[in-house]
Amino acid sequence: MRETFDDFLRRLKRRRRWFLVVEICAFALIFARLSFLQFIEDERYSLLSQRNCVRFIPILPQRGDICDKNGKILATNAGSYRLFLENPLKKRLEHVLTFLHQELALSEAPIARLREESLKKPCLSLMLVRDGLSWEEVSRLAFLQPIWPELYVTLGYSRAYPYDEVFGHVTGYVGLPEAHSATSADAQDIAQGSSLLLKHPDYRTGKTGLERTFNSTLLGKAGFRKVEVNAAGKVIRQLELSLAEAGTSLKTTLDADLQAFAYALLKPYKVASCVIIEVPSGAVRCLVSVPSYSPMDLSQGKSSSWQKVLHDPNHSLLHRAIAGQYPPASPFKIVTALAALEAGIVSPKETVFCPGYFELGNHKFHCWNKFGHGAINLAEAICKSCDVYFFSLAGRLGIDRIATMAQRLGFGELTGISLYGEKKGLVPSRSWKFLSRQEKWSPSDTILVSVGQGPVLATPLQLATFIAHIANKGMRVHPTLIEDVMPPLEDMGFRPETIAFLQRTLIEVCTTGTGRRARPDNPAILVAGKTGTAQVRSISSQDRASGKTDTRQRPWNERDHSLFVGYAPADDPRYALAIIVEHGGKGGEVAASLAKDLFEKLLTDAHEEKKTHAPPL
Amino acid sequence: MHRLYNRLIFFLIRNSIFLLIVVLIAAIGVIAQYSVSGGCWVSRAGKHALRFWMCTGVMITVALTDQRFWYAWAYWMYIGTLLLLFFVELLGFVGMGAQRWIDLYVLQIQPSELMKIMLVLALCRYYGTLTKQETRAPGVHIKPLLMVAVPCGFILKQPDLGNALILVSVGLGVIFLAGIQLWKMSVAFFLGICGLPFAWQHMHAYQKKRVLIFLNPDQDPLGAGYHLLQSKIAFGSAGLFGKGFLKGTQSHLNFLPEKHTDFVFTVICEEFGFLGGSALLLLYVALIGLSYAMTSGVKGYFGRLMGGALTFLLFLHVFINVGMVMGLLPIVGVPLPLVSYGGSSMLSTAIALGFILNIAHYSTLRLGG
Numbered sequence: 004m005r006e007t008f009d010d011f012l013r014r015l016k017r018r019r020r021w022f023l024v025v026e027i028c029a030f031a032l033i034f035a036r037l038s039f040l041q042f043i044e045d046e047r048y049s050l051l052s053q054r055n056c057v058r059f060i061p062i063l064p065q066r067g068d069i070c071d072k073n074g075k076i077l078a079t080n081a082g083s084y085r086l087f088l089e090n091p092l093k094k095r096l097e098h099v100l101t102f103l104h105q106e107l108a109l110s111e112a113p114i115a116r117l118r119e120e121s122l123k124k125p126c127l128s129l130m131l132v133r134d135g136l137s138w139e140e141v142s143r144l145a146f147l148q149p150i151w152p153e154l155y156v157t158l159g160y161s162r163a164y165p166y167d168e169v170f171g172h173v174t175g176y177v178g179l180p181e182a183h184s185a186t187s188a189d190a191q192d193i194a195q196g197s198s199l200l201l202k203h204p205d206y207r208t209g210k211t212g213l214e215r216t217f218n219s220t221l222l223g224k225a226g227f228r229k230v231e232v233n234a235a236g237k238v239i240r241q242l243e244l245s246l247a248e249a250g251t252s253l254k255t256t257l258d259a260d261l262q263a264f265a266y267a268l269l270k271p272y273k274v275a276s277c278v279i280i281e282v283p284s285g286a287v288r289c290l291v292s293v294p295s296y297s298p299m300d301l302s303q304g305k306s307s308s309w310q311k312v313l314h315d316p317n318h319s320l321l322h323r324a325i326a327g328q329y330p331p332a333s334p335f336k337i338v339t340a341l342a343a344l345e346a347g348i349v350s351p352k353e354t355v356f357c358p359g360y361f362e363l364g365n366h367k368f369h370c371w372n373k374f375g376h377g378a379i380n381l382a383e384a385i386c387k388s389c390d391v392y393f394f395s396l397a398g399r400l401g402i403d404r405i406a407t408m409a410q411r412l413g414f415g416e417l418t419g420i421s422l423y424g425e426k427k428g429l430v431p432s433r434s435w436k437f438l439s440r441q442e443k444w445s446p447s448d449t450i451l452v453s454v455g456q457g458p459v460l461a462t463p464l465q466l467a468t469f470i471a472h473i474a475n476k477g478m479r480v481h482p483t484l485i486e487d488v489m490p491p492l493e494d495m496g497f498r499p500e501t502i503a504f505l506q507r508t509l510i511e512v513c514t515t516g517t518g519r520r521a522r523p524d525n526p527a528i529l530v531a532g533k534t535g536t537a538q539v540r541s542i543s544s545q546d547r548a549s550g551k552t553d554t555r556q557r558p559w560n561e562r563d564h565s566l567f568v569g570y571a572p573a574d575d576p577r578y579a580l581a582i583i584v585e586h587g588g589k590g591g592e593v594a595a596s597l598a599k600d601l602f603e604k605l606l607t608d609a610h611e612e613k614k615t616h617a618p619p620l
Numbered sequence: 621m622h623r624l625y626n627r628l629i630f631f632l633i634r635n636s637i638f639l640l641i642v643v644l645i646a647a648i649g650v651i652a653q654y655s656v657s658g659g660c661w662v663s664r665a666g667k668h669a670l671r672f673w674m675c676t677g678v679m680i681t682v683a684l685t686d687q688r689f690w691y692a693w694a695y696w697m698y699i700g701t702l703l704l705l706f707f708v709e710l711l712g713f714v715g716m717g718a719q720r721w722i723d724l725y726v727l728q729i730q731p732s733e734l735m736k737i738m739l740v741l742a743l744c745r746y747y748g749t750l751t752k753q754e755t756r757a758p759g760v761h762i763k764p765l766l767m768v769a770v771p772c773g774f775i776l777k778q779p780d781l782g783n784a785l786i787l788v789s790v791g792l793g794v795i796f797l798a799g800i801q802l803w804k805m806s807v808a809f810f811l812g813i814c815g816l817p818f819a820w821q822h823m824h825a826y827q828k829k830r831v832l833i834f835l836n837p838d839q840d841p842l843g844a845g846y847h848l849l850q851s852k853i854a855f856g857s858a859g860l861f862g863k864g865f866l867k868g869t870q871s872h873l874n875f876l877p878e879k880h881t882d883f884v885f886t887v888i889c890e891e892f893g894f895l896g897g898s899a900l901l902l903l904y905v906a907l908i909g910l911s912y913a914m915t916s917g918v919k920g921y922f923g924r925l926m927g928g929a930l931t932f933l934l935f936l937h938v939f940i941n942v943g944m945v946m947g948l949l950p951i952v953g954v955p956l957p958l959v960s961y962g963g964s965s966m967l968s969t970a971i972a973l974g975f976i977l978n979i980a981h982y983s984t985l986r987l988g989g
Contacts, residue, residue: 011752033943033946037889041860042860048856056875
């Protein structure tokens with residue numbers, strides 16, 4: 004009995020020792036785990052801990068203003084008071100909604116929206132009740148704040164465009180950033196370290212126009228608040244504050260009054276565009292494209308406005324001044340003439356007989372004047388816009404020389420104006436035709452190109468720049484929208500007598516020729532220019548036989564485009580201008596008379612300006 | 621009266637190291653509770669300290685009561701606690717989604733905590749009465765298994781997976797210590813494994829989720845895995861010296877769940893770092909080692925068996941709690957002895973420590989066998 008009891012105890016002791024081993028192993032494991040967590044995974048978890056409780060709240064910088072040359076604001080920020088509701092508990096929500104209904108006369112629709120939103124969003128998240136509170140409402144809400152702690156009034160900013168659609172395409176509009184499109188301007192901003200901003204509900208980025216080109220300068224530098232938050236996301240305290248730096252304001256060369264005047268002038272013509280460049284600085288004073296859009300509405304993302312703009316048959320989103328590509332028509336004759344004179348192929352005295360048509364092989368190319376101009380020299384041909392003269396010139400000149408001259412004058416190339424979406428236009432050449440149509444260049448193509456028809460395309464900005472070169476006596480003009488950018492003077496290398504001849508001729512055009520309607524009433528003001536009528540549909544032989552050569556009898560969208568390029572005052576050029584009225588009819592009628600209004604506006608203003616600013620002598 | 625006083629002084633001096641360790645652990649507990657309440661003395665820390673002193677009285681009383689008394693009353697106390705468990709089922713109130721507490725008007729008590737001690741007492745009493753021949757007899761382990769299973773059923777129904785798990789573990793531990801043949805143990809273990817799918821079927825959804833999260837902790841970092849992840853972040857971000865007293869971001873900004881009870885070790889480690897965490901763990905190692913040493917040489921079979929079982933019970937609490945907050949074990953609610961906030965847990969720990977002291981005190985008494 005005695006021995007068995009000792010065995011008994013011994014066995015117990017043995018088994019207890021097993022337990023001891025297990026316990027020692029377990030503690031070893033625990034220490035190993037503790038060391039692993041605190042020494043090896045240290046960094047990873049420290050980071051996670053930081054991320055847990057430290058939040059960066061972005062502070063939006065004030066977007067810079069855009070103004071015209073006189074400091075008139077084209078784009079700015081408008082502050083408005085917004086009412087936010089911190090998502091309350093369900094029971095409380097109904098009380099709050101009743102209060103909102105009574106105090107703010109909130110209608111049923113937004114109340115229903117809030118109710119719905121409240122279900123979806125987590126507790127304490129902010130919901131926008133209303134934007135643009137009146138001062139009275141703000142003060143009343145501030146007074147009642149202690150009773151309704153879930154209501155917050157904050158001052159928010161949205162983009163405002165005082166001239167709205169007048170500068171629509173030029174300023175462009177802003178919108179929500181697209182974080183995923185790497186090619187967009189947003190990607191750049193993200194690279195610049197403002198990715199924090201993407202989280203800000205009020206953050207907008209320039210989508211087009213100046214807003215897009217100068218997005219990064221307008222944007223400024225984002226600030227942030229580094230705060231400590233608890234598990235519910237509530238801010239406990241502020242750790243660090245870095246203030247935002249407001250964006251730089253952008254001063255443009257545009258003239259708001261002029262632009263507004265031009266816009267009002269062109270608006271009745273449905274689709275039109277106008278560019279005015281100051282010579283010799285190249286400062287763009289006016290850049291109108293009709294139809295326009297309201298950047299205010301588009302920036303606010305109003306869906307009705309977006310629908311209207313997107314489904315507009317006249318494509319109001321297209322910035323025609325820089326991206327509308329048109330056949331340059333008769334103004335292109337200046338290019339042909341310049342090419343011929345510079346090449347020495349033609350002398351100003353030489354005449355060509357115009358019977359009203361030009362025969363190449365068995366095809367007849369008609370002059371716009373079916374009765375013909377008779378024997379005519381170069382100056383008269385430009386003046387009366389005789390087509391046959393240039394047809395005959397085309398054969399002797401050849402496409403290569405015309406194309407080279409066109410490129411020298413800036414056609415077929417971007418002008419480099421700081422706007423997004425500029426188009427190149429097109430200067431056709433042998434290689435272009437071969438590459439795009441797999442066809443050989445034919446003499447009839449040259450004939451069409453020589454008068455600015457056929458495949459040749461130019462934007463209004465290119466046309467204005469081109470005529471500015473001529474106005475500037477063959478010195479290159481760089482169109483620009485930003486004042487401080489002033490490129491060096493550059494002679495384009497034309498013979499001075501050629502330029503002088505052309506200038507004389509262009510004055511003649513506006514005195515006795517096709518462009519006489521562009522001449523201001525004040526006889527002291529001399530203008531120069533060239534009209535153009537671009538065929539949208541060629542006149543068929545049946546039309547010609549039945550005498551329907553006037554396109555005004557056709558449906559609107561088949562009528563000719565009306566063009567005018569010119570400059571004034573002709574003796575001391577200060578402004579170069581290009582106007583295109585789509586389907587406007589004859590250039591000498593519509594576009595030229597619009598040019599007259601613009602010239603008068605420009606020169607009387609300038610006149611008065613000179614008067615007021617000039618020192619009394 | 622004078623004799624009793626002498627006995628007490630003698631007892632205190634003799635067990636001074638053991639008692640010092642207990643006081644140190646409890647002191648860390650008070651500091652942790654103070655920190656968890658955001659530097660507030662009244663809400664928890666003071667109560668924790670007060671409870672500890674009251675429970676120290678209980679501990680010494682248990683230690684100095686004659687072992688024969690405990691031996692004689694073991695079954696009755698077990699039955700009494702079982703009745704309390706039954707009452708919880710009938711009229712207990714619900715806290716934290718589980719029905720665990722019973723209101724005794726003076727204090728609220730969680731009988732499942734007491735059950736662990738009483739089960740050990742009763743099981744040791746049972747094996748203490750067996751002779752060596754009887755321990756090898758067939759069917760001798762049926763009664764102990766039932767003694768484990770009945771309270772276990774009640775506790776699972778509350779539901780309280782952690783305590784049930786500890787009850788089963790410590791019950792099997794006693795049966796193992798009492799000398800069950802190893803083949804029987806192996807067969808039981810095998811059957812247990814086979815029964816796991818069946819147990820899985822009867823688990824609550826949240827318990828299943830916890831096990832799944834334990835197996836794959838990264839699967840749902842914001843949902844069910846949130847607690848574990850936040851706990852690991854607290855450990856990992858502390859480093860060697862910790863973030864400093866009252867400066868733990870994970871605990872003070874409420875990222876940690878149950879930080880005053882189950883996750884209190886995380887709070888200590890976050891604020892005092894590896895050094896603080898290891899200091900507390902070493903105190904536990906010392907306490908468990910001392911308990912083992914103090915009870916391994918006693919003459920009585922009952923005492924030696926119970927000493928081993930209670931040491932194991934203490935170890936289980938520390939291991940499961942610390943293991944779960946560090947992601948070594950699934951998250952089951954087990955308190956950290958003397959540090960976690962809670963009266964019942966403190967009381968049962970004090971009673972267990974009291975019994976260990978009692979066994980050491982009555983080392984020459986031969987009960988059982």
